[in-house]
Amino acid sequence: MAFLVSGTLRMAAQMADAQDSLGRKGKYNVQGPRVALTLSSPEVSISTVAALEGVFQTLGFESCQRREALVQDFLEELTGFREQLDAHGAPLGCVLVALVAPRGQLRRPQKLVRELSDCEALRGCPKVFLLLSSAPGAAPTTGAFLTGLGELCGRRPHWSLLQLLTEVFCRTAGESSGATYCPVLRSSLRGALCLGHVEPWETEPEPSPGAQYDLSRDRAALLLAVIQDRPGAQHDVEALGGLCQTLGFKTTVKTDPTAQAFQEELAQFQGQLDTLRSPMSCALVALMAHGGPQGQLLGADGKEVQPEALVQELSRCRALQGRPKIFLLQACRGGHRDAGVGPTALPWYRRWLRAPPATPSHADVLQIYADAQGSSPRGSTTGSCDQADLLMVYAAAEGCVAYRDEKGSDFIQTLVKVLRAAPGGDLLELLTEVNRQVCELDVLGPDCAERHKSCLEIRSSLRRRLCLQA
Known part of the structure; x- marks a missing residue:
């Protein structure tokens, strides 16, 4: 029996x-x-x-x-x-x-x-x-x-x-x-996706060094975080600031900026980079705040600022032309709480069967926006950014809640852990691993007794591999 x-x-x-x-x-x-x-x-x-x-x-x-x-x-x-x-x-x-x-x-x-x-x-x-x-x-x-x-x-x-x-x-x-x-x-992939006729567990050979961005010059980071009425936000600032310094970024931290200060600080950051005599290697900007119903950022004064406007501001930086620009956005993008999708068996049954946990409903999707005939001569392709060499990482899917507690946010804390463990890895692949770990978490909101799921969204127009540590 x-x-x-x-x-x-x-x-x-x-x-x-x-x-x-x-x-x-x-x-x-x-x-x-x-x-x-x-x-x-x-x-x-x-x-x-x-x-x-x-x-x-x-x-x-x-x-x-x-x-x-x-x-x-x-x-x-x-x-x-x-x-x-x-x-x-x-x-x-x-x-x-x-x-x-x-x-x-x-x-x-x-x-x-x-x-x-x-x-x-x-x-x-x-x-x-x-x-x-x-x-x-x-x-x-x-x-x-x-x-x-x-x-x-x-x-x-x-x-x-x-x-x-x-x-x-x-x-x-x-x-x-x-x-x-x-x-x-x-x-919103949770793992490496290889569609060639190779076994999924085989090791991928590394591309040549010429396929990577040259990060031998200076790099700079700007962290803008609203911490008032956001329990745990200070832990995110400390963890991310420490990681940036470890990775060689000259780091500037500003807390509790108003909506106008978000724009002014980024404009000042860009101006300082443009005054440098030589181009920068890389720039990282972290935007951490409450989010509005349509994905807006809310300053410490409760007023709104559009994150896309901040991205475009830095995209015009002459010192960063052809250089990678990283944006980390820890904020809600709406009020939807994702219950996830997965097996419907009873909890004890799932435990005995080692059934996979529920998956965020927005996970496992890769979208590529491009022009069929070539580069777009006017404006941008639908859903894309105008500039190349951009990497934007959202803590939540479009329309969804980004979770945070007294220990910090799921996104920032997981990101710091993964990058400290493998600082020399390809950043796109490392972010995919961050998403996998975030997707596995069951989270409880402050006003809800039911467990929910969360999922990152990664947007990239990078043209080379980006490794933050040689």
């Missing part, structure tokens, strides 16, 4: 593990079926669609569907695709969806992304979205982004997708009127 019980539990544990594609060493296991979909508007050239299908095949996607529809019908098409995947029954390894439309027509891409993110068959699995803009009447040629993506997928199958995209961004970015335009990615 004991043997039967043990065998049953062991089999059930294996089934439970299969529901979570994240490997035990921080890598996704994508050995299951892979499904790809290209959803394009009628104006998109045939060559662009053909190039996408070539990329899908290179990445080993067995099922590659193609649908043509008006942009206003994209949501309906994705709903049908989700229902098709849910009817499949068995868990999938990965899904890749390309949404291609004339520039400016994908006005609400997050609604499209969320439609497929809610798919039951993809729970815990990586979901990759290519959101490509296409110029109306553009020549039927494949742009630098798709060309580079297809080439590198074939030549570097052992690279993680974030590592590969960073190299593609380097090849794709072009300069126009003094500004560098670059594709951008938004990630």
Whole structure:
């Protein structure tokens, strides 16, 4: 009888593990079926669609569907695709969806992304979205982004997708009127995602040193934190300030800034850097405050400041042209509390089966915004930043609460722990590990007895690997 019980539990544990594609060493296991979909508007050239299908095949996607529809019908098409995947029954390894439309027509891409993110068959699995803009009447040629993506997928199958995209961004970015335009990615992945035909536990070879940013010169950090009425915020300031100094950043700390002071301190920070005789290696800005319902930062005076305006302010810094600019945003981006998704078994049953914990509903998504024909000559691609070499890390998904208690915030405290343990690692990969650890936490809000989940959002237009310690 004991043997039967043990065998049953062991089999059930294996089934439970299969529901979570994240490997035990921080890598996704994508050995299951892979499904790809290209959803394009009628104006998109045939060559662009053909190039996408070539990329899908290179990445080993067995099922590659193609649908043509008006942009206003994209949501309906994705709903049908989700229902098709849910009817499949068995868990999938990965899904890749390309949404291609004339520039400016994908006005609400997050609604499209969320439609497929809610798919039951993809729970815990990586979901990759290519959101490509296409110029109306553009020549039927494949742009630098798709060309580079297809080439590198074939030549570097052992690279993680974030590592590969960073190299593609380097090849794709072009300069126009003094500004560098670059594709951008938004990630809530919890582990390394490698889509090549390699085992998920194999070690990835390191790229050459030339593929990294040169951080041999000075680096500077600015920490702006509202600590009044934010218990634990002082611990975040101390932990992050100590880490920055350990990593060689000349660090300036300002506490309890008003909304206007947020802008003034950043403008002063930029001005000081521009007065230096030689370019900087890197800059880091941490913005820590309460957040408004639409993602605004609230100064100590309760007034609002838009974090994107602060990012654009530093992007104009001449001393940082072509240099990495890191922004850490510890603030709520809305009032939604995510209960997460996961097994519905009773707690004691889950404990015996070693079933994976609930996962934040916003996790395991990678979005790539790019131009199908090349660099955008005017403005920015929908959802992207105008400048290259930016890394922004939000403590919460869009619309969600960022958690903090008397010991500090989940994001900052986990970030400091991970970077102190491996300061020489690729920062994008380390941030993915930070997200994995944050996603595993069960948090209790001050006004709620139920446990909730949290998830980071990482936005990057970096064009090289960024390692903060040689």
